[in-house]
Structures are given as C-alpha cells and as structure tokens.
Amino acid sequence: MVAPGLLGKLLVRRQGGREQRARIVETEAYLGEDDAAAHAAAGRTARTAVLFGPPGRAYVYRIYGLHWCLNVSTLPEGQAGGVLFRAAGELSGPGRLTRGLAVGGALNGCDLTRPGALFLADDGYRPASIAVTARVGIRKAADLPYRYYLEGEAAVSRPRGPVLQRLSPIAPERRGRVYSGIPCHGH
DNA sequence: ATATCGATTATCT
DNA sequence: GATAATCGATATG
Numbered sequence: 001m002v003a004p005g006l007l008g009k010l011l012v013r014r015q016g017g018r019e020q021r022a023r024i025v026e027t028e029a030y031l032g033e034d035d036a037a038a039h040a041a042a043g044r045t046a047r048t049a050v051l052f053g054p055p056g057r058a059y060v061y062r063i064y065g066l067h068w069c070l071n072v073s074t075l076p077e078g079q080a081g082g083v084l085f086r087a088a089g090e091l092s093g094p095g096r097l098t099r100g101l102a103v104g105g106a107l108n109g110c111d112l113t114r115p116g117a118l119f120l121a122d123d124g125y126r127p128a129s130i131a132v133t134a135r136v137g138i139r140k141a142a143d144l145p146y147r148y149y150l151e152g153e154a155a156v157s158r159p160r161g162p163v164l165q166r167l168s169p170i171a172p173e174r175r176g177r178v179y180s181g182i183p184c185h186g187h
Numbered sequence: 188a189t190a191t192c193g194a195t196t197a198t199c200t
Numbered sequence: 201g202a203t204a205a206t207c208g209a210t211a212t213g
Contacts, residue, residue, distance in 0.1 A: 028205070037205070039198095047197075062195090062197060062198095064194080064196085064207085065196035065204090066194060066207085084205055096207080137204095137205055138205055
C-alpha cells in the first residue's frame, strides 16, 4: 500500500537556484498485468520499462498529446507497479501538477528517493483522514478502489466518486528529510 | 449541476 | 489508424 503512504509527503522540485515543495494530497495505484488500466498490463515495452525497473523511480509520460503525468515505480525489479500523483500542494490534477512543477519527459527514470532535481521528502507531517474511491479518468478497470486522497484538502481533483472506505492515519515509518519508504510495500 | 468537445502526440495494433 | 491515467471551454438542464 504505497499509494496511501505517500499522502502527506512532499514532492520537491529543484531547478536552477529554485526549490518548490508540494504536499501530496491525492494518489492512484496502478498494478501490473492484473490491472487492465495500467500501462504495464500489456507487458514490458520501451515506454513502461521504468515501471518494471527498480522502485522509487519517476515514470513520466505524455497523455492526450499535451499533458505530462508523473508516477513513481513501487515494486522490485521485474515486477510492474506504480503510483500516479494526482494532486499536490495547490496543484489539482495530474496535468496541472506536472506543469506547475515543470516536470517533463526529461525526468523519466530519475531516482525520487535521493535528493536531486525531483525527489520525495518526509517532514514528519501525518495526514488526518484518508479516503478511498474508484480511480478517475480511466475506462478499463474503473471500478477498482485505488484512489486515495486527504479529506478536506481543496486541491483534490474534481470528479470525486463516493468514498468507499476510510483509512486510519498511516503510522510514521521513518524520520528524516528524504522519504525512503518506497521500497517497503506489499499490496 | 452534468455533458460534450477540441487540442495534439507517443505508443501500440 | 485508434487510443489515451487530461484540461479548459462551451453547451444544456
């Protein structure tokens, strides 16, 4: 359950002398071949190579010809799995998020567990209440309950389906500036 | 309030 | 050639 665990963490973007931080408020999980909605469902291809690679890497792809979507790989080498960042900070929706943080194809494959141009950080913040709904914007396997968001956050993206479940706050895993919880998973 | 549409390109059939 | 993990604008109830 990497996807809900990422809620409340920070997405840090460094470029030039500038640093932006955005707290993750909405995520979606995508699995491998069992998940018809996942890009990895059709097997390993040039595009999905990152999803099959080591965990904690950025999977960035273009959607509808004009937006970028940012994911992080979550399963060990050889297994496909990822989490899509749907909203962070004030940025609502995956396309706006990547535009706001200037994330593009150049960052595909970058290691998000170590400080660099783009990485994940944990400042100790712990979310209050996590809601679970069906995923948004997909046609296949649209019924699976793999969308997670922080209740009460304004930036959570629009089409909210009914809340199927609520999760208790995730226990603190590890302290420190850089978030290294990605390799610890189990779905 | 929900519904439909256009923009635009990498990827796969 | 069809499709797509989106967004913003426009139309209609």
